[in-house]
Amino acid sequence: MATTEEKAVSLELGSGGKRMRDFIARHIVPAFRNPFLDDLGDASHLPMGVAFTTDSYVVDPIFFPGGDIGTLAVNGTVNDLVVSGAVPRFLSLALILEEGLPWVDLSRILRSIKRAASRADVLVAGGDTKVVRRGQADKIYVNTSGVGLTVARPRTSLIRPGDRIILTGTLGEHSLAVMLAREEFGLESRVRSDCAPLTYLLPLWERGALWMRDITRGGLATILSELAEKIPHALLIEEEKIPLSLAVRGASELLGIDPLYLACEGRAVIVAPQKKAGAMLSEIRKSPLGRRAAIIGRVDDRIGRPGELLLATMTGGLRLLEPLTSELLPRIC
């Protein structure tokens, strides 16, 4: 199951990068091979017209500027349904609580879950609570699974050269807000998590969106690399068009981090047919959550080779972007 040097699960596995994807593709998917699991999308479309998804949330710290583990657990799962082409309807809520978790913290998280569920228009339809001893969890872990109504299916096979790549907002706020809240870096910052529901993007499926993904672990570069690998075309994005907040730009430079690899929790990247991209961008910008949306690139076979993701840099260069391989930033979500 692994080389002799690696006989145990390591932290990098949880980064959302290439090692994790390889692990899942090599060890988990083959164990359960079936048509619902094969495309490894964010949610599975089941035969009853229902989409189904799950995520566990282990974010550290549990409270951070702009949200907490509760808002994250609702929005993360809601967003997986939206980008898979489903209207989110129901969530399950499973809590693993560490003995000693203060009631005030649990209470605050439950209130956040309630608020976030109401904002995303989903109902909590069931739940489970387990308690483990001190030192057997870190305060609280939350799992939400989501059930939605399928309204569209991503159509990767229809992606053609000239199609546009739309990013719905600035990158990296969530990762940086969580990292800085850990106080390991001794940096003061005003960065707030972008954690939010993407339900405002649902009408784009009717308007002809071909593919959507929420930008979580691995960041924009990893997610678009994975798309590029699945299609017989290259993707080109332009650095100068990628919206970044001043705070993220500053903190990333200080810390030597590339925002293209940072996780968000309220941003998506969309592939739109060339002729429809302008109208879709206007639609996105109507939402306060999409104000800074931009067309950041296109499907382009003139420069890259099939399967490649290229970045046209500010300085006029061309850089091949690889998926994140491993990252020592665990527990960002």
Place this chain on the structure above:
Amino acid sequence: MATTEEKAVSLELGSGGKRMRDFIARHIVPAFRNPFLDDLGDASHLPMGVAFTTDSYVVDPIFFPGGDIGTLAVNGTVNDLVVSGAVPRFLSLALILEEGLPWVDLSRILRSIKRAASRADVLVAGGDTKVVRRGQADKIYVNTSGVGLTVARPRTSLIRPGDRIILTGTLGEHSLAVMLAREEFGLESRVRSDCAPLTYLLPLWERGALWMRDITRGGLATILSELAEKIPHALLIEEEKIPLSLAVRGASELLGIDPLYLACEGRAVIVAPQKKAGAMLSEIRKSPLGRRAAIIGRVDDRIGRPGELLLATMTGGLRLLEPLTSELLPRIC
């Protein structure tokens, strides 16, 4: 949210007893009040003809005689669907792995999940993997959510005096197998967990079963007490009719534990109309999993008061059974 002496989550909360039920009823349900959550059943019936349930599994140790955390995670969720009146179809699988978990253990658990899913005829439709640092989990926690097709709805309101209570097999093997595997008790035993899918009970819904529950945390006494509280009748069960294995009888006596409060993971209790109970019992006994099924009691207003669960003891006495209040046996599932 709690008295001044209790400002934090305590272990008893996770026992499945009265404290936990009170906590959920007081703090969690009101936060999310909606028609799907109100009956607090094992699974929720959603409008699309679909039933939905979730459970996290934190059993310690992760391997025990008769199963492991993987078999448990599949059967536990499958059984919640069955007893709610749904044919289990799809599971999600979310893993929280502790850094350092040996690959061989993970691999063995994944194989168990595969085998159990195949035995229960469900597909793993999606998943999630998170890794946390050493000391932030205990080896592995597994969440499964389940989606099934609704075929029946429990009809508690139709329960009448004379209806029979059927137990599908011996009590307590799962709890004791897990407890003894912890080696805290220094007891050798041949008890193996009863962990198994209850899908063989699905035909009973068509045959007129009024109500079903799998016997998990809190045990038979807690689960029937909760039923008694919901109906305007009393329930009477007879000690001499309750099937117990010699091993469980012996270990329970040695440890001073009442098997009526022990969790199983492959047993159910069913309320059947008086005239249909005999035929249903024969049906159950046809399955190797139901060989020791028995009619253990009835709905009876002649002895108890509405809402009471009474035990007619071997010695001819009558004992009022209360739901489990708290128990220091965490992580049994």
